[in-house]
Amino acid sequence: MxxxxxxxxxxxxxxxxxxxxxxxxxxxxxxxxxxxxxxxxxxxxxxxxxEPSPPPEMMHVRDWRVQQEKLLNHLLRGEESAARAKIQRLADGKVSIVDICEQLLSPVLKEIGERWVNRTLTIAEEHRASAIIERSLANLMFSPVGRPKGVVVVATPPGDEHSLPSIMATAALRNNRWITHHLGAQIPAEDLVKISKDVGATLVVLTLTNPEAMTSAQSIERILDQHNIAHLRGGMGTKLRDLLESVDTLTKKD
Ligand code: B12
Incomplete structure (x- = not known):
């Protein structure tokens, strides 16, 4: 023919x-x-x-520093589409959310923090970069197929405005089959207790980045204890892998 x-x-x-x-x-x-x-x-x-097309091949990142530099430049120039496309490509290439956060996003945020402290970057530029990262992370959250492992509430204690670590924790937990309720920053203790009970949370994960909010975190933890709600806290420099491991260990005990 x-x-x-x-x-x-x-x-x-x-x-x-x-x-x-x-x-x-x-x-x-x-x-x-x-x-x-x-x-x-x-x-x-x-x-x-x-024939069904094969799953996309797993991307291997040869040099994270190169990726960090490229992302940093996009963020500093406010190039949102390019920054988000860069992060999304890694997720499409099956790079884990933990690696995306810890090998790429956190180091770039730390560099932004340094420049902010040195006053080579304004608060506006930092805010713009943080907001772009926040929006990129929203796209990386998915709930994989399979039985959920349990319900987790993620929050940042009052006095701490650093919301990004809690978004990263949420993404890591959600992608690891935890039903996750992300409350963000500045949550009063009584509201946290109520919502945790309402959703039947297995545990509450607190993220603490501002050391000045330590007292407030400890006070929340005491209140959670009074209500027999299990909790875990992570702070600056702690690792998402440890969070996932601890959460899994807690459920195995159940
Ligand atoms: C962005 C930013 C802000 C933004 C936050 C915007 C937002 N939407 O989040 C704004 C402008 C609000 C801000 C404010 C302030 N900030 Co600020 N901020 C930063 C910056 C640049 C990035 C923060 C970030 O997201 N880091 C990346 C995170 C994701 O990395 P990580 O900490 O390792 O996080 C991991 C863990 O949290 C873990 N994790 C999360 N949950 C859990 C749970 C468990 C159980 C476990 C195991 C692990 C875990 O996962 C994460 C990824 O691996 C940092 C610089 C830096 N070095 O981080 C400064 C930084 C944190 N800020 C700092 C300061 C001082 C402030 C202010 C006090 C400044 C001021 N004078 O006003 C205020 C505090 C306001 C407040 N009340 O909280 C200091 C803190 C220094 C210190 N240790 O004392 C830093 C380090 C900057 C610096 N170099 O001085 N900040």
């Missing part, structure tokens, strides 16, 4: 089928000015195309 008819059966434009012939993907014989395709070659390609 002629290539144009084969293209119809394949459901593609003639030019696409022609490209496939040129690339050797579809065998065709040129007779005069017309390409002819035989039935069995066409069937083979139709079958091949109906």
């Amino acid at each position: 002629e290539l144009k008819d084969a293209a119809n059966q394949l459901g593609v434009h003639y030019q696409t089928a022609y490209q496939w012939v040129r690339a050797g993907r579809l065998h065709a014989e040129k007779i005069g000015t017309v390409y002819n395709v035989n039935e069995s070659d066409l069937r083979r390609l139709i079958n091949e195309r109906s």
